[in-house]
Amino acid sequence: MAVSKRAAMKFKSVQNQAELVKSYLLSDPYLSYTSVLSGIFASKMVYDFSHLISTSYFRTYAGLTKIQRIEWNNRGMSTAHAIFISTMSLYFVFWSDLYSDHLIAGNITFRSSQLSSFALGLSVGYFISDLAMICWLYPALGGMEYVIHHSLSGIAVAYSLLTGEGQLYTFMVLISEVTTPEINMRWFLDTAGLKRSNAYLINGVVIFFAWLVARILLFVYMFYHVHLHYDQVMQMHIVGRNLIFVVPAALGIMNLMWFGKIVKGLRSTLAKKL
Template sequence: MGIKSYQNPAELLVKEYLLADSFIPYTSIICGICACKMVYDLTQLFSSVYFKSYPSLPKIQRTEWSNRSISTFHAMFITAMSLYFVFWSNLYSDNQYAGMVTFRSSALSTFSLGASVGYFLADLGMIIWFYPSLGGMEYVLHHLLSLAAVAYSMLTGEGQLYTFMVLISETTTPGINLRWYLDTVGMKRSKAYLVNGVVIFVAW
């Protein structure tokens, strides 16, 4: 009985506020930032246990190690969502008669873009905080432009299809990050490094 008394207000909070159309952009941004923090912390935890070379790395390299795991996680998430919306979702299908495709959006598409905005905010914050160790001005400009474009599409609902098309390019990010990991742990001359380079080339 006591659990149900808490359950109903909680469900009301989620349905009427957190997942209400007007709140989805802000909820998704917060979720994106929290996911980045969670991935960062878990990476530090698992890396210190399963990678022998991790504890011996300089502090800034350990920070970049965890930062790149966030980048990889975001890339896999947004690539999967982008591929889904561009190729498999009915949202932008010709069979849909919901107005011009340029102005079509859904709660899920908006949430996905919002989570991406959360990532760009978190990553930009880290780049600025550790500047220039995690990237120079080109990284700052890249993130600012990406942030502006994705946020505009998320907030207005305009051009989401084309935004997802561009975000498919995140496919190469895990490979680029893996290349850095292999180089950092001294595997630059390994077959894995060579194969990874070929995969990145093909993906581009």
């Protein structure tokens, strides 16, 4: 009886803590701040975890320069974020009923939920962390194109988080993060001296198709979706409307430029193999 009573009290305590988190940390007034801070904290944790794992299990890591080790850990952090946010984005865009045209009434441009907002907040926290590292170590972790990309992405995601507007289109754009792990893997293979390996070639082919689908065709689909729901988009605040039109267009142009480099690199790699 005493054991059962202690177990019941422990369960009640956990229940009370969960209710506290739901009522305060995840309530509307605090959700944005909690999620962004959580994203920054999670980014730092993943960065440190990448350093710890790499030191213990990757012999290549010990031979890297200081800036290479920083970039290695930074890419581990961006990979973790990409896996998380692309998974959440795919769920909200293609499987969740939150933005369905048929199951829920009302404008899709004004729909949001605690889960969707929390996911966006975590992403904002990551973009803040990564942009801070890029600027602090500029240009070691990336040139001006990375600063522009992260700034545009962070501003658009933060606006969607704070206002609840246009979250569907924000998630559509964030699906493009599905290409980030492959890009990072390419850097890891190159740094490990495996540029001539079959793994490097396969990775290049995967990048080509993933980029084509997630950063070219998906952007076309997004603009087509905006066209179909143009009247709903025009009901948004002028800032939100401009972000929906300008940010994806700017990112789309950058994606096309990078895609040209990907095609050129893949052709060069294939020519060496044949």
